Amino acid sequence: MVFQRHPGGPILTRDHVPDFPPEIIDASSVFNPGVALWRGKVVALLRVQTRGRRTFLLKASSEDGLRFDIDPQPLVFTGIEALPETIHHIYDPRLTVIEDELLVCFAMDLDEGCRLGMARSRDFLHFDFIGMSDDDLRNGVIFPERIGGRYARLERPNNSAGNLAGGGDAIRLAYSDDLVKWEGSVELMRGRPRYWDERIGSGPPPVKTSQGWLHIYHGVATHFGASSLYQAGVVLLDLNGPSQVIARGRDNVLEPRETWELGGQVPGVVFPTGLILRDKAADLYYGAADTCIGLARTSVDALIQACRIGD
Ligand code: BMA
Numbered sequence: 001m002v003f004q005r006h007p008g009g010p011i012l013t014r015d016h017v018p019d020f021p022p023e024i025i026d027a028s029s030v031f032n033p034g035v036a037l038w039r040g041k042v043v044a045l046l047r048v049q050t051r052g053r054r055t056f057l058l059k060a061s062s063e064d065g066l067r068f069d070i071d072p073q074p075l076v077f078t079g080i081e082a083l084p085e086t087i088h089h090i091y092d093p094r095l096t097v098i099e100d101e102l103l104v105c106f107a108m109d110l111d112e113g114c115r116l117g118m119a120r121s122r123d124f125l126h127f128d129f130i131g132m133s134d135d136d137l138r139n140g141v142i143f144p145e146r147i148g149g150r151y152a153r154l155e156r157p158n159n160s161a162g163n164l165a166g167g168g169d170a171i172r173l174a175y176s177d178d179l180v181k182w183e184g185s186v187e188l189m190r191g192r193p194r195y196w197d198e199r200i201g202s203g204p205p206p207v208k209t210s211q212g213w214l215h216i217y218h219g220v221a222t223h224f225g226a227s228s229l230y231q232a233g234v235v236l237l238d239l240n241g242p243s244q245v246i247a248r249g250r251d252n253v254l255e256p257r258e259t260w261e262l263g264g265q266v267p268g269v270v271f272p273t274g275l276i277l278r279d280k281a282a283d284l285y286y287g288a289a290d291t292c293i294g295l296a297r298t299s300v301d302a303l304i305q306a307c308r309i310g311d
Helices: 300-308
Strands: 029-038 041-049 055-062 087-098 101-110 113-121 127-132 137-142 151-157 170-176 183-190 199-202 207-209 212-221 229-237 245-248 270-278 281-288 292-299
Touching (some): 029 101, 041 087, 055 087, 087 137, 101 137, 151 199, 170 199, 207 300, 229 270, 281 300, 292 300
Parallel strands (some): 029 087, 029 270, 113 137
Antiparallel strands (some): 029 281, 041 055, 087 101, 101 113, 113 127, 137 151, 207 212, 212 229, 281 292
């Protein structure tokens, strides 16, 4: 088995979410966290859903990566209020530390479809809105260093027309000088029809290894009749030109098996969104059944090995 789950079950559940009346009272769920190592602490932005199925992002921080202090006050991206569009939900944030700045890439549900939004912070207190995509995109992740002098982002075109949940089966790479204008987008991988990763999207931002950029992504098997199964898998990308896939694992490395992954708001979901490397351990934070947050541990070597199986 590639990953060992934290033995205590989910590390964050709705029971941990503080009330913040009138916005948050007796939250329904907390899942799909963006996570980063920031100035010696594990910091996270938690996706919290209320019983009105409204979405808030809450800041959280932890010394040990297990027990989090949660700031009850929902996060506001300064400047986002100037957008003329109605924003229904902001969710699934991914965090990247680059050049002593914390970047957040998140999904925004508008009437027009889904957009990728970006924000930045230098203190984990204030977050400034940077901009959003023109296109319908989701699952955006920023590389933790510039490539060829430019910011690099993986993104997933989202087919949300007529379908609020959306979906997509290709991950693309785009570059930017200023984080606002993204260009030169090329496709690096597609879903594999009939297997575990028919639909795909990036998980946490890629991490640099001697073998290449190691990337965890989610795959959706859609062929099980009534329900779709969300799992996590791995791929290695070329260090210089990450649109080049070096190796892609045949099997998933994490799939719903525990009762709290198999049952919940959306059954049968592990949705990887945060990866922290510390003391040779690779800790994966993931949303489980769109209801709570799990933590599973492995090593970078084991993940690289998994990329090479069946390739
Ligand atoms: C995806 C996204 C995620 C969610 C997952 C499972 O399409 O909407 O936010 O966790 O579906 O429902």
